Amino acid sequence: MSVSEGLSIGALAKRTGLAVSAIRYYETQGLIAPWRNAGGQRRYQRADLRRLSFVMIAQQLGLSLPEIRDVLAGLPGNRTPTREDWTRISTGLRDRLNRRIETLQRLRDNLDGCIGCGCLSLPNCALYNPADQAASKGPGPRLVLDGADEASGPLV
Template structure:
């Protein structure tokens, strides 16, 4: 490794990466095995990570906390270039593509927050409100599960029931 490469793109030992990110060494190895981060080998065979892996690991951590699977996270990270440190433009491209899914999740969480204490169209009919919002479990025609939290409308059920 040349001196100029070292100073312009310093490589971190796995312990230093763990210290900076708060991710255990075993978890870093796991993420590497799953293809979420890459390392290079020193002449002595030790793993060395580009500093940009700090950002990748941070992305993995926050995405996991938001409920994304490792497969989902890898699909997003696969949009970044291999073999070089991602640029701001690379991260912007990833963020733009990821934003639509995040927006959908936010909307779903808002519906859950706003509607969980009312009829959710699940078919249980256990609440007095359900007789009005989901009469005779009319929401079942949209499919299984909590139809109103999944995006269907109680207005469609009430219109359908009213036209009988």
């Protein structure tokens, strides 16, 4: 098969490790855009290998498919992305990744105690979240999401 013929969906699945159904799903989500050959079969550009690899990595970083689609929209659709293309994208994702790392570190460090849920079910919640003050900061595990930890002490 020549490069100009493109990759079949089976070849793309084999190279990426994705199921054919996952590739079709990503197509419906606008993450890749194959064309059809004269026989009506999907054909993919070699650049789609990198795009799908990025999708898998970005999902591991916690990006949603709409966020991934927005990032991929900044890549050229007609060629393999260059180092400069990827540098631009990675620079844009760096702050988000750093925030996620900080959140995961706080979660790890507080996992054996109160995780900031505001439930008051553990004895030390009364120390770190008196009268459920975390509830005023919004829903969810505010102490973890907002960066409070044992080192910063009670919310008061």
